[in-house]
Amino acid sequence: MNSTSVISIKNESLRTNVKFIQSLIGEQTILSAVVKGNAYGHGVSVVVPALESLGVNHFSVYSSFEAKNVLKVKRKNSTVMIMGFIYKEDFDWIIENKIEFFVSDISTLNHAVETAKSLHKKAIIHIDVETGMNRTGLNLKQLKKAIDILNKNTKYLTIQGVTSHFAGAESIANYTRVKKQFSVFKKRIKLLNENGIYPKIRHIASSAATITYPETRLDLVRVGILVYGYWPSKETFIYYINRKKDKTDPLKRAIRWCSEVASVKDVNIGEFIGYGLSYQAQQKTKIMIVPVGYCNGFSRSLSNTGRVIVNGQISPVIGSVNMNMTICDITHIPDVKCGDRVILIGNQGEQEISFASFAEMNQSLNYEILARLPLNIERKLV
Numbered sequence: 001m002n003s004t005s006v007i008s009i010k011n012e013s014l015r016t017n018v019k020f021i022q023s024l025i026g027e028q029t030i031l032s033a034v035v036k037g038n039a040y041g042h043g044v045s046v047v048v049p050a051l052e053s054l055g056v057n058h059f060s061v062y063s064s065f066e067a068k069n070v071l072k073v074k075r076k077n078s079t080v081m082i083m084g085f086i087y088k089e090d091f092d093w094i095i096e097n098k099i100e101f102f103v104s105d106i107s108t109l110n111h112a113v114e115t116a117k118s119l120h121k122k123a124i125i126h127i128d129v130e131t132g133m134n135r136t137g138l139n140l141k142q143l144k145k146a147i148d149i150l151n152k153n154t155k156y157l158t159i160q161g162v163t164s165h166f167a168g169a170e171s172i173a174n175y176t177r178v179k180k181q182f183s184v185f186k187k188r189i190k191l192l193n194e195n196g197i198y199p200k201i202r203h204i205a206s207s208a209a210t211i212t213y214p215e216t217r218l219d220l221v222r223v224g225i226l227v228y229g230y231w232p233s234k235e236t237f238i239y240y241i242n243r244k245k246d247k248t249d250p251l252k253r254a255i256r257w258c259s260e261v262a263s264v265k266d267v268n269i270g271e272f273i274g275y276g277l278s279y280q281a282q283q284k285t286k287i288m289i290v291p292v293g294y295c296n297g298f299s300r301s302l303s304n305t306g307r308v309i310v311n312g313q314i315s316p317v318i319g320s321v322n323m324n325m326t327i328c329d330i331t332h333i334p335d336v337k338c339g340d341r342v343i344l345i346g347n348q349g350e351q352e353i354s355f356a357s358f359a360e361m362n363q364s365l366n367y368e369i370l371a372r373l374p375l376n377i378e379r380k381l382v
């Protein structure tokens, strides 16, 4: 073991989640698994091949840098789509390798055309239109300009898709905004069609919209968080489950994060534990040291509030999370010894530390905690 903790990815959970998503979207809609942020912290080199074995062959990433990491491990026939940033020096590489990418501004479009010309190849693009999020995407004026460029350069471009992104489909508070965005999206597609441009794949929905706004699934859905077994928000889960007889969660968490007990010791009543005065023993206390701290992705905000599992029982974090280690209370848990397994995320026996609860304790989102799991933790498929 070259790190003090290990991340296991459960193939069976990925299978359950992929099947669930496919049962929602049917066979006419493509599932693009979003694997940005190192597959939401799960590890691209583990997740991409595992998903391919489950029949997924379309992957979305944020940048050309991330696309390179996917290309290293993907099968020949799988598609990679860049939704965001492209380093200028990567355009040649992208077009050579038939990587698809979003065109969100005119300069990217021009650059794509020039590079394709010089390589005598076609750039495979998705036209990203602004529909109300005001983040990226071509506004109406830019879109009209883009249409000109597109029509003049059909030799160098494959217009594979048209796309946009909802500004918060995971919350009913954004209902009107989402509906309005979808109607703008349809208008922009119409405008493209009227100018002789027919993108093959229309896509706008991510996990939340895939669940909550079925009409927005169109030709492809870009699904991230659901693949890994989490709901985009509590609201999305409640929306889904309210419409079902069976109230069991159809998703399974794919990740398990474990470490081991580094040492065990007794502390007398009245003693302070760890740095400063943040925790004072109220009784004779038994503690264990877990060799994982905030440099390993165990957030400092879990100080005095986080929990882990050892010997099938919950053990609370006491004092502050240090850079490389965390102290936990095991007074109530018999027979804990050095080398015993510690579950940071996942279940053991009856107990589970779910990322949802973890994220709440951490006053953060599932997305952030997952994505911040460091690259250097060993990951394996189980």
Ligand SMILES: *Cc1c(COP(=O)(O)O)cnc(C)c1O
Pocket (backbone or CB within 6 Å): 034, 036, 083, 165, 205, 206, 207, 208, 222, 223, 224, 225, 226, 232
């Ligand atoms: C991250 C991202 C997604 C996936 O979002 P989930 O909520 O994880 O499904 C889809 N589209 C874009 C543009 C994204 O940036």
